[in-house]
Amino acid sequence: MNLLVTLITAGVTFGTVLMYGTLGEILTEKSGNLNLGVEGIMYMGGAFGLAGAFYYEKAVGAAASGPVAIVLALLAAFVAGCAASAIYSFLTITLRTNQNVTGLALSIFGTGVGQFVGEFMRLSEGGYVALSNHLKDSFAAAIMPDFLQGIPVIGPILFSHTVFFYMAVVLAVLMHLYFTRTRSGLYLRAVGESPATSDAAGINTTRYKYLATIIGGGISAIGGMVYIVTTAGCVWNHEGLSGVGWLAVALVIFCIWRPLNAIWGSVIFGAMMIMYLRVSLPFMPQQLYKILPYVVTVIVLIFTSMRNSRDKQPPASLGVNYFREER
Amino acid sequence: MSNVTRTPFVRLAKRTDIDPRRAWIIRVASIVIALVLGCIPMLVTGTNPVEAYSVIVQGSLLRPVYFRQTVKIAIPLLACALAIAPCFKMRFWNIGAEGQITIGAMCATYFALYWADRVPHVMLLLIMFLAGVVGGGLWALIPAFFKAKWNTNETLFTLMMNYIAIGIVAWLQGGPWEGRQGSQIIPKFADAARLPNVLGVHIGWIFSLVLVVLMYFYMNKTKQGYEIAVIGDSTNTARYAGMNVGYIMMRTMAISGAISGFVGFMIVAGANYTLYSGVADGVGFTAISVAWLSQLNPFAMIVISMLLAVLDKGSTTLQSRLGVPASVSDIITGILLFTMLSCEFFINYRLIFRGRAQDKEDGK
Amino acid sequence: MKRLSLVLIVLAMVSAMVFAGGSSESAAATGDSNTVKVGLICIGDENDQGYTYNFIRGRDEATENLAAEGINVEWVTIYNIGEDSSCVDANIEAAEQGCQIIINNSYGFEPYMLEVVDDYPEITFISCTSYMSWNDGRDNTHNAFANIYEGRYIAGVVAGMKLQQMIDEGQITPEQAVIGYVGAFPFAEVVSGYTSYFLGARSVCPSVTMKVMYVSSWSDATAESDAALALIDQGCVLISQHSDNTTPATAAQSRGVFHTGYNNDMTGIAPDASLIGTRIDWGIYFTEAIRAYVNGEEIPQDWCKGMGEGAVVMTPLNEAIAAPGTAEKIAEVEAAIADGSLEVFDTSTFTVGGQTVTTAMALDTDGDFTPDSVEAVHDGAFHESEAQSAPYFTLRIDGIVELN
DSSP states (O other): OHHHHHHHHHHHHHHHHHHHHHHHHHHHHHTTOOOTTHHHHHHHHHHHHHHHHHHHHHHHGGGOOHHHHHHHHHHHHHHHHHHHHHHHHIIIIISOOOHHHHHHHHHHHHHHHHHHHHHHHHHHTTSOOBOOHHHHHHHHOBOSOHHHHTSTTHHHHHHSOBHHHHHHHHHHHHHHHHHHHOHHHHHHHHHHHOHHHHHHTTOOHHHHHHHHHHHHHHHHHHHHHHIIIIITTTBOOTTTTTTHHHHHHHHHHHTTTOHHHHHHHHHHHHHHHHHHHHOOOTTSOHHHHTTHHHHHHHHHHHHHHHHOOGGGSOOTTTTOOOOGGGO | OTHHHHSTTEEEEEOSOOOHHHHHHHHHHHHHHHHHHTHHHHHHTTOOHHHHHHHHHHTTTSSHHHHHHHHHHHHHHHHHHHHHHHHHHTTOOOOOHHHHHHHHHHHHHHHHHHSTTTSOHHHHHHHHHHHHHHHHHHHHHHHHHHHHHHOOOHHHHHHHHHHHHHHHHHHHHHTTTOSSTTSOOOOOOOGGGSOOEETTEETHHHHHHHHHHHHHHHHHHSHHHHHHHHHHHOHHHHHHTTOOHHHHHHHHHHHHHHHHHHHHHHIIIIIISSOOTTTTTTHHHHHHHHHHHTTTOHHHHHHHHHHHHHHHHHHHHHHHHHOOOTTHHHHHHHHHHHHHHHHHHHHHEEEEETTTHHHHHHHO | OHHHHHHHHHHHHHHHHHHHHGGGGGGGOOOSTTEEEEEEEOSSOGGGSSHHHHHHHHHHHHHHHHHHTTOEEEEEEEOSOOSSHHHHHHHHHHHHTTOSEEEEOSGGGHHHHHHHGGGOTTSEEEEETOSSSTTSSOSSEEEEEEOHHHHHHHHHHHHHHHHHHHHHTTSSOGGGOEEEEEESSSOHHHHHHHHHHHHHHHHHOTTOEEEEEEOSSSSOHHHHHHHHHHHHHTTOSEEEEESSOSHHHHHHHHHTOEEEEESSOOTTTOTTTEEEEEEEOHHHHHHHHHHHHHTTOOOOSEEEEOGGGTSEEEOOOOTTTSOTTHHHHHHHHHHHHHTTSOOTTBTTSOOBTTBOOOOOEEEOOSSSSSOOEEEOEETTEEOTTSSSSSOOOOOOOTTEEEOO
16 A cells, blocks of 8 residues: 555656646647657757846845746746647648658757757856755745645555646646536537638637647657756756656557556556656566556557547547548 | 638639749759758857858768768668558558557567577578568568558557567566566677678668569559559559459558568668667658658658658757757758648649739630 | 769768868877876766766865876766667777776676777776686786775664664664665675664664665666655655665655665755765775886786775765764774774674574676685684675675565
């Protein structure tokens, strides 16, 4: 039991990073756009998020306030992610380029930009980029009151996390409500299922695709920032984010495109990535634990396609561009 | 931003035939724009872009040793783009070349490690080649089978398969095939398991060029190539024409995976002389861009893969000589891909602006 | 095919730019004999605040030392190179830039470095922390390492004193004195490191035991942090590490347990947790090697020095939280190690499977990765880094449990 509690608690740390990446990509994919650039977007979010907090602290010195730094880091990451996915949106929606290729190009580009910004900060600061302990603490602080954290079992699982976790949960719930309870969310899903039909029904497909993809990119980017300011200890880590974006793409499938599933799905994925440190199974070599999330995802993918139930599928037009004049 | 299709200022018309010279100008312009945009990160670091580009070219082409390194980078890109071409022609989005390379490399490595003292040089290389090809082909067959049978989304499936392949090699690297205990390093291959060099670069460059011709022939002159093209246009048409779409998909993927596996064999036997989890090093992803930008034309792939290799190799020199972070190469590559992808739009569509629309249409 | 000619045009344009900008190139030529160009190929960059950062410090220190002697060092530092064929490219790059000495900073670089060395026989190649270059029959390949186990022993002493203080003050029972050690791989360098650390701790805190957890990576911030947390969850009250990031220190700080570091002073980021750290001072070696090169002397094929020569140093002690008397004890142990009166791997201080060790081989000569030559145990101690600079202590001693 204790093992399970600690495993879940630890899974949340890395899971939070994935949850942002995944929620953003779910929003994107609901509009029918398969943005494979999440890896690059998260790199950019990480670099710009750190830069936001770092230059803020540099500007105001010791007076830097934690909440302001958090907001600035969030904003910087979000804007960077929006900018990156705006490129993707413009190319795929307006210029009708192939989504897969454009997404991969964005991966390359975003990774390059992220690492460039990270290295540029290091070079221009003459060696080392890190936030002060004071800001680090505010990023890593558990925000729930002590008496809640002190509850056995439930305390550590539910109440011992950073502000970013709770924000992600709220975001997931909001997205769920948006998709299921609002007209606009319904339209968005319609666009993802069949752009031609929704276009004929008078929905502005282009606008929905643009907004969903750009905002989705911004959300994904926050995940990169959260990784840098929590797990990586507020230090730019050249290879630290590599693979995280792809894991987020996998998680989207694992959650079968539902935001609420992302909450527990991300914790499971997060736990799987570090399970080799906590649970050693005699027949299972350490390195193979790390492919578990992908194996599980493949199985989910196969089963959903085999059962072919209508509500567990990818959005029908996923990955396919919509050309109005060709309908 | 969304005005292109919506506002009355401009509307689109598909061009049926474009003056080849015009298409040319657009493509050149796209590359020039990319190079101009690429100046931004250099200016940020306070580097003169002209100097930076000249260092990139010097560091990739203008010394024999640099040129050889550049070719070494281009070989797997080219061969892997060839592997991807038939799949993409069929509109089967195989983004699993990364994993297929890894598995091919892994299978070849088994024989390099354990058969090196048993069979003669050429024989060993032949066995490694076959192992790589079969391994890559079988690995690619898995998602193809599910696509054919249950229409499982191949983009996502092949993507996941990459990381599974990489994970398996990571395990071998730290487990059964590890050299010094705890080192995570698989020993270097014996000389018998290494590809010979021709003109200073491993012989893979000759194989890849031969493969270009073969692939051109396969895609354009054979019945199988024709079937692939028909499926790419419409699976329904293919079905009405009596083609076994599922079978053709699996066959094409097996061929694609086999070539990727061959790439893996070339990388371990020609360049690295050992195996590690990052053996594919993004080649499988970058090659997708190479294939697509070449519009699946095998000959154009030679040029595109060299262009990306120049950027990649040149940036190493750029970093060590001018202190510009090597990630600049990724940025420029990304921008180049963006602009070259976009330029096809301006080749395929005509923008008709309000007011001038009428006479333009008359004139055409 | 259209595109072929298209790109040719672009290449022509670009080459025109090359020739336009090409004139600036020749300025870098090095003429005078007191200037030496040295390449340093790094697996990371200073942002790791650990492994590579420590090399960069060594680089800067050597530059300063040598400048005082009138030797001017021009560095070509190449960052973020992987342990793969890009390392070959990096070595070629450094060679083509005219480097006279090329230093590879990571263990896994060596096999790739050795692919290049025969093409540049006039260049001196150095592989730090590795073991194949010194006896490969070539004159231009070298290894170097330092007796970091001495520093770890002292860090262990500091940790042990803290634990003993906690026992004496009744904060923990003697059985609760458990150290958690975050290791990268079950690799000789790591095993040697944590064993010396443990022996240091046990020399002042007899009841101490240790748990080791491997993260399967030299540098994985997430895994290192979580391994530390997992160890703390299993009752460890003090964390040490052999991995590249500072996240174990952060984890210790966040959970209110103590920590000792490696490669760098981590008291800055974990002021309430980190007691001390130890690191190799690469400046000593770089200075010696480059000076020898300039003077036309031989650079030792396999260089290894220890605390006595200043090649291994302790980072500043965190006096605010260390046990009283620690500084004096450090000085005493340092002196004992320096004058040889204290052997770190004294065979009377540890057992393997309940038995005292009487024999262990140091080197592998037949290529099966099992040591088979050069007796390491003599005169009552296991002599680490005597047969070669790279560590070869791989015994698993009693009192230490490997968790995975």
